[in-house]
Amino acid sequence: MSKLNLSVAVGNYDRMRPLVDGDVQIDGVDPVFMLHDPEEIFFRAFRHADFDITELSMSSYTVKTANNDCPYVGVPVFPSRAFRHTSIYIRTDRGIDSPEDLRGKRIGVPEYQLTANVWVRMFLEEDYGVKPNEMIWVRGGYEEAGRVEKITLNLADGVEVINAPEGETLSNMLANGDLDAVIGPRAPSCFSNGHPNVGYLFQDPMAEAKAWYQRTGLFPIMHLLGIRKTLVEQHPWLPFAVYKAFEQSKAAALTRLSDTSATKVTLPFVEDQLRAARQLMGEDFWSYGFDANRTTLERFLSQHHREGLSSRLVKPEELFHPASMESFKI
Template structure:
C-alpha cells in the first residue's frame, strides 16, 4: 500500500516539529509540511480549502459547522492554547484602571470572530460585567490597512463595529490615541516598542490567568487540527492516525521541556515556569482529546453563540470526527 501524500499546514511549534523532521510518523501518510503563520493558514484554508490537513481557527471552524458547510472535520489536537488575559491592551492615559472602565470605549480588533477575541469578550462579560455591546469595536489591519474578515459574520443589532478609516492601521491609531485599546492574539507593535501610554489591561496577566484557571479549570483553546472532509470520508482511519501522531509529537516536546540538563528553548526560567504550571494544572497542562476538554469547548461554544457568531449553538460532538472521541488502551 502506498502512503497518501498529503499537505499539512501548521505552525512552527515544539509540539509540531517532530512531525516535520520525521521523528514521528503519521500512519499511512507521506506528509508535505508547510510551516505558516495563523493568518496565512486560516485565510487559505477557509477561503480556498488549500490544504489536505490544516491547523484551523476554532472560531472560524465553529462558524462553518453551525452553518452546515464545513470543508474540514476537526481532530481534537489543540495546537494553540493561551490565557487571553495577555491580549487586552489599553491607552494608559484614557482613564482605564480596571476592566469595567472599558465600557463606552473604542477598542481595535483585527477581526471580530478571532478565537482570542471570543474568549476575551466572554471573560470580560462573565467576570467583569462588560458586554460586547458596551464597547465600540473598530476593525482594521494591525500594520496594513483594510484587513477583511475571513468569514462573513452577522452580528447582533446591539453590537457596534466600525471600520477603521481608509489608510489607517490599528497600531497607528492606538499609537496616536485615536482608539482606547486593542484586543487580539498578537501584541500591537507600539506596545512591543515600549510606547509610554500603551500597556496591558491586566498588568499581572499571569496572576490573572492563574486565578481564572483556579476558578474555572479552563485553559482556553484557540486552534484545532482539521482534515479535509472528503479525505476523512474516503479514508476513515486518517483522523485517528493524526490524533495518534500529533499526540506523540506533543509528548516528545514535553519530554524535552522536562530535561533540565540544558534548556531547550531560548528563555530563562523555563523549568521554573513549567513547575509552576504543573502545580496549578497537573502533569499535562496541554491536553489533547475531547474528554479532558469538553468543559473548555462547551464554554467557548456558549460564548460563540451568545456573541452572534454561530447562528445556532453547536454541540461539542459535532466538531470532531467520530473516530477521535475515544482511544484504545492497553
C-alpha cells in the same frame, strides 16, 4: 500500499517539531509540512481550502460548522492554547484603570470573531459585567491596512463594528490616540516598541490568568486540527492516525522540554515554568482529546452562540470526527 502524500499546514511550534523532523510518523501518510503564521493558514484554509490537514481557528471553524459548510472535519488536537488576559492593550492616559472603564470606548480588533477575542469578551462579561454592546469595535489590520473578516458574520443586536479608516492600522490608531484599546492575539507594535501611553489593561496579567484558571478550570483553546472531509470519506482510518501522531509529537516535545541537562528553548528558568504549570494545572496541562476538553469546548461554544457568531448552538461532539474522539486501551 503507497502512502498518502498530504499537505499539512501548522505553526512552527515545539509540539510539532517531532512530526516535522520525521521523528514521529503519521500512519499511512507521507506528509509535506508547510509552517506558516496562523493568519496565512486560516485565510488560505477558510477562503480556498488549500491544505489537506491544517490548523484551524476554533471560532471560524465553529461558524462554518454551525452553517454546515466547512470543508474540514476536526480532530481533538489543539495546537494553540493561551490565556488571554495579556490580550488587552490600552491607552494609559484615558482613565482606564479597570475592565469596567472600557464601557463606551473605541476598541480595535483585527477581526471581531477571532477566537482570542471571544475568550476575552467572555471574561469581561462574566467577571466584570462589561458587555460587547457597550463598546464601539473598530476592525482593521494590526500593521497593514485593509484586513477583513475571513467569514461572514451575523452579530448580536446592539453590537457595533466599524471598519478602520482607509489606510489606517490598529497600531497607528492606538499610538495616535484614535483608539482607546486594542484586543487581539498579537501585541500591536506600538506596545512592543514601548510607546509611553500604551500598556496592558491588567497590571499583572499572568496573576489574573492564574486566578481565573483556579476559579474556572479553563485553559482556552485557540486552534484545532482539521482534515479535508473528502479525504476522510475516502480514508476513514485517517482521523485517528492523525490524532495519534500529533499526540505522540506533543509527548515527545514535553519530554525534551523536561530535560534540564541542556535547555531546549532560548529562555532561562524554563524548567521552573514547566514545574509551575504542572503544579497549577496538572501533569497533562496541554491536553488533547475530547473528554478532557469537553467543559472548555462547551463554555466556548456557548459564548460563541450567545454573541451571535454561530447561527445555532453547536455541540462539542459536532466539531470532531467520531473516530478521533475515542482510543483503544491495553
